[in-house]
Amino acid sequence: MNKVSVIMPVYGVEDYVETAVQSVLAQTFTDFEFLIIDDCSPDRSIELCRKFEDSRIRIIQHNENRGLAGARNTGIRLATGDYLAFLDSDDAWTPEKLKMHVAHLDANEDIGISFSRSAFIDENGEQLATRQMPRLDHAPPDHLLCRNPIGNGSAPVVRKVVFDDIKFDADNGHSDTDCYFDESLRQSEDIECWIRIRLKTNWKIEGLSEALTLYRLNAGGLSANIPKQLGTWERVIEKTSEYAPDLIKKHGKRARAYQLRYLARQAIRLSDGRMAVKMFHQAMACDPGIILKEPTRTIITGIAAYLQRLLPKNSFEKLMPAAIAVNGFAQRIRIFISEKLRAKRSRQTSENRAGA
16 A cells, blocks of 8 residues: 555647656655556557556556546546545656655645645746746635636645545446546536535645646647636536535626636637637626736736737747746746745744744
8 A cells, every 4th residue: 555646547648648657757755656547548648658667557447538537536446545646647747746745744634635836838848937826825715716726637636535525426327436526527627626625525725835746738738628618617616506506606706707817818828819808808797806806917818818819920929938937037026925924924823832
């Protein structure tokens, strides 16, 4: 039995999967099993995985494609570790990823999900100047509804007992009916699961400030289909309203505005100016108040969407490196300030305990 079970679904990622596998095998924390779920991948992805000779690797094959949720559910059922770490097979981890999350969870018995910030990488694996920076502390339910609470599917490490607390029986056409992620969702299944954990259990969700996940901006990934992504997100809200109707009634409109703004940024990354402007317009029509709550991010998103829509592609692409550099600098300042404040709060807490 291992301390950690790493679960990696694989489907159509032959250009990236070797990097993902190598990043797991390069972990400084070594007490793990590595479950690779072959979700009927149509390319050479699994063939490439079989090239790695490591006793910690187990390859499990599905007889039909069941999507990320189905593959993760299979991994959870077969996992023997106390902690479950999820990696999407077009992403990667830094070598200290598992070590830092295990220490975080070992030291905090009330934390059910430990996650990290993520550094963006391009299709060639080169790190970009910006990071994905979700809120790190135990966020209130309305924040989780309005944001992706963890950032992406490769960021979290979860206690296995957390999934025991939220499992449900599902008529998924298979003999294994215990489910954790909702297999009816082909996108946003992770967001739905984290929201359900936050609302239906007492487990805390807390992040580490280090960028331990390398999140690939892949034009061919699931997140590239923006209308489909919006439709799936709306199904998540509909499902959440079944057990938290007051939350959706109070915050659902604002949550949709933030989701539309996020999709506008996704469209910008995918060089789809028309879609970016459309998503931004819908966000402002849904709840113009987001420009007051987060003026910088909202205004920058709108300007970028219009510039991409109106400027020739070459002209816009020349502006992007400077814009990314400025955003990256602003993020580094935010990180510096937040770490200083966190250190100050930690010292104050220690002093208060010492004086008690």
